[in-house]
Amino acid sequence: DEAAKAVTADLPTISWRLTSSFPKSLDTIFGASDVLAAALDKITGGKFTIKVFAAGEIVPGLQVLDAIQNGTVEAGHTASYYYFGKNPALAFDCAVPFGLTSRQQTAWMLHGNGMKLMRELFAEYNVVNFMGGNTGVQMGGWFNKEINTVKDLEGLKFRVGGFAGRVLSKLGVVPQQLPGGEIYPALEKGTIDAAEWVGPYDDEKLGFAKIVKNYYTPGWWEAGPQLSFYVNKEQWEKLPDAYKAAWEAACQLAHNDMQAKYDANNPQALANLLQGDVKLRQFSDEIMEACFKATLETYDEESKANPKFKKIYDDWKVFRNNQAQWFSVAEQSYAKFAFAKKL
Amino acid sequence: DEAAKAVTADLPTISWRLTSSFPKSLDTIFGASDVLAAALDKITGGKFTIKVFAAGEIVPGLQVLDAIQNGTVEAGHTASYYYFGKNPALAFDCAVPFGLTSRQQTAWMLHGNGMKLMRELFAEYNVVNFMGGNTGVQMGGWFNKEINTVKDLEGLKFRVGGFAGRVLSKLGVVPQQLPGGEIYPALEKGTIDAAEWVGPYDDEKLGFAKIVKNYYTPGWWEAGPQLSFYVNKEQWEKLPDAYKAAWEAACQLAHNDMQAKYDANNPQALANLLQGDVKLRQFSDEIMEACFKATLETYDEESKANPKFKKIYDDWKVFRNNQAQWFSVAEQSYAKFAFAKKL
The missing domain is CATH 3.40.190.170 (Bacterial extracellular solute-binding protein, family 7)
Known part of the structure; x- marks a missing residue:
């Protein structure tokens, strides 16, 4: 002592x-x-x-x-x-x-x-x-028009970061890198068509709901x-x-x-964002499937080119697939039923 | 300093x-x-x-x-x-x-x-x-026969704790209180029909898979x-x-x-448990709906009888409903798609 x-x-x-x-x-x-x-x-x-x-x-x-x-x-x-x-x-x-x-x-x-x-x-x-x-699963972002098909992604100027940008560019998106403070004016002027930031609580602070009306989910890249x-x-x-x-x-x-x-x-912020004429939308299956396929291609390319990436990816991938399977069993079977119910 | x-x-x-x-x-x-x-x-x-x-x-x-x-x-x-x-x-x-x-x-x-x-x-x-x-969402437990309808719950001797036992007794279940070490022999002798414990990792240790073959999800009470x-x-x-x-x-x-x-x-433990003749089963919608209804009744009864319960429940309920709605938006729309996919 x-x-x-x-x-x-x-x-x-x-x-x-x-x-x-x-x-x-x-x-x-x-x-x-x-x-x-x-x-x-x-x-x-x-x-x-x-x-x-x-x-x-x-x-x-x-x-x-x-x-x-x-x-x-x-x-x-x-x-x-x-x-x-x-x-x-x-x-x-x-x-x-x-x-x-x-x-x-x-x-x-x-x-x-x-x-x-x-x-x-x-x-x-x-x-x-x-x-x-x-942050938890982030939102898919703010889009100045509806995005229903992969064709709608072509030429879309989307403010989105590194990895997702690389995946989305395979589908015709033109990824834009902008710091938080420059997103609003770029959306307002129309120099970009869409932007993702974080989720309702942070998105509300930046005021996107005033000028862009389609709020998409989920941010599958985050x-x-x-x-x-x-x-x-x-x-x-x-x-x-x-x-x-x-x-x-x-x-x-x-x-x-x-x-x-x-x-x-986040719940109160989402309620605030949806009070006006903002529409909560979900990426279509067509878009999700195309993004998933493009993601697989990107992982393959990077694994071939980059041994340090491959070393981590090989371990991470097994862990991720096992987690996905297990979370489908208990967490998902609960969430699907219970989250749809109000006490 | x-x-x-x-x-x-x-x-x-x-x-x-x-x-x-x-x-x-x-x-x-x-x-x-x-x-x-x-x-x-x-x-x-x-x-x-x-x-x-x-x-x-x-x-x-x-x-x-x-x-x-x-x-x-x-x-x-x-x-x-x-x-x-x-x-x-x-x-x-x-x-x-x-x-x-x-x-x-x-x-x-x-x-x-x-x-x-x-x-x-x-x-x-x-x-x-x-x-x-x-622990995360627990499993619904081990049942010696399939449980498909509310009628199947009648008279079922189920090892399950306090609150869930009270809810399930409204549906005819006879809740049993047993410490962990006494569950296996009780299931083996047939003095109980079913038992819930935790999830795959802990359930595997207790060896239930050797004697009971229906492994249900989700443990909506936990x-x-x-x-x-x-x-x-x-x-x-x-x-x-x-x-x-x-x-x-x-x-x-x-x-x-x-x-x-x-x-x-949990993922490896679940895989181990399902290697033999154990069947992973999901509680039917009929059972989930009946359990949800019985839960609402129980909350109402307890709120009327117990002011300390009501004080916490009233705060908790609003928080829970808001969480359920928000998690449906980002977490669920991601999980539904991504957990079903293998990288």
Whole structure:
């Protein structure tokens, strides 16, 4: 006991900077960093603290990986599919088309090979990764006209990210990369035809419902997008064991909190969005089947070209197929009946 | 900084006993207590430790609430619906028929009024409650013959717990209360006709597949049964703030870990169970509709008789209906398509 007391008394005072990929206005996704920082501060009695910076304050939102890799800041909060351009395999840490749901992603990370495989890949970037929240299945986005057939996708200028953009371009879509703040004016001017963002709670903030009236579901390219906390590897290794454990537990608390907050807030936001003349629409079977086929082709191509992708995909695919089968049995047979019923 | 260091150095060495409702053989549900203890030990550098006891070692499995209330032990891990007999309202901390799924339960606790309402109720028992894992939608159980119509339920001796037993007795079922270890012999001797336990991973351990061949889904009475950690109120209030924060974060880590472990392990267990002559069956619409109707009647009766139940039910019901509607939109439209597809 005396030894333990000595260890605790000797713990250093540490202050880190954490750079987020998100603006403060997205309170749920940005807020995970504040939740982490508050928990860590309390657990360590104010000895290990994190100062959180929004996107652009010290590092641009899409350069979090580089900033942690270079040691510009000690820690970050981001979506790993933003770094699809460096290696599409990084997207398995976040979301890939027709992939894992929120719970399944957490299961792959903690009790499949997910964390092990992603840590191996992130080590090349001098980063140690941790789970940092999830949004759940996202919406398919806002479309200025109805999309019923694959033909309707031809030439469609759709604001959508890396992996999904690559899949959809096989079907004639012209993917557009735009930061959150530029989507609304682009939709208003008609320089894009459609845009996906997150889900009702965040979409409501950006005001799309005022100018675009077709709100599609589901976002099959983001079934359970996981956010991640990154830590610079040298900084991580210098931490005392107690602080490593405190960081780990505080990350898991923030991970839980984000999904819970989205789940709790999305229903009211959806009701608000549908109060006017917005129509909730479902992608047709024809479109879903075509997108699934294009996804399979993309996975095959990337697996042939990219051994690091293939290594993770081969493990992930088996896990994903087993999860899909099991979730069909208990979760789905319950959900199909119960979610259609009002108490 | 000097002040903070002094606070940390002064933290007391604390050792608690935690009594579980579960046997060590149920490694996932029992294991959550070990996961909590290990995290807490690491975070506090060995100064705040938990010694975990299995069901029956110092307290019988179904008397955890009493043991914490009386201060026999400082902490416990249990399922709050075991205390249905004290007040059915306690079941909202775990699962009630046609209730919340795992994610929805966590959302109600953290970002609905769930934690606030349950803390109020548990304060009457001198207990502070924390989330301590979830199993996901459970299976409907093992039946010695096919159950197709409501008539087939008449006189059926079914091992099933408190709330579901009360609902099913309206349909002629004769609910049986049996601890885990006594189910197999009762099924073998034919003193019961059917039994529900948890899901594939735990059901496989108990060997039911050898003697009963109809494996039903879904367990509509346990859509997202939450386990809980209990702490004796006086003990909790004596903890330094840093230890409270460490306990809270370690509980959330254990909460995540249990659901992830069940999700990761259930698919293989289900495949094992279905290798022989076991048939996977779904409760018919006729049975599901009748059970739903009987559930509504039970909620109405209990709300009229029990103001503490009504207070929680009224809040919970609105949250549950909103969740059901929202999950139908994004999660369900994705799951219906994607879970039926193999990559």
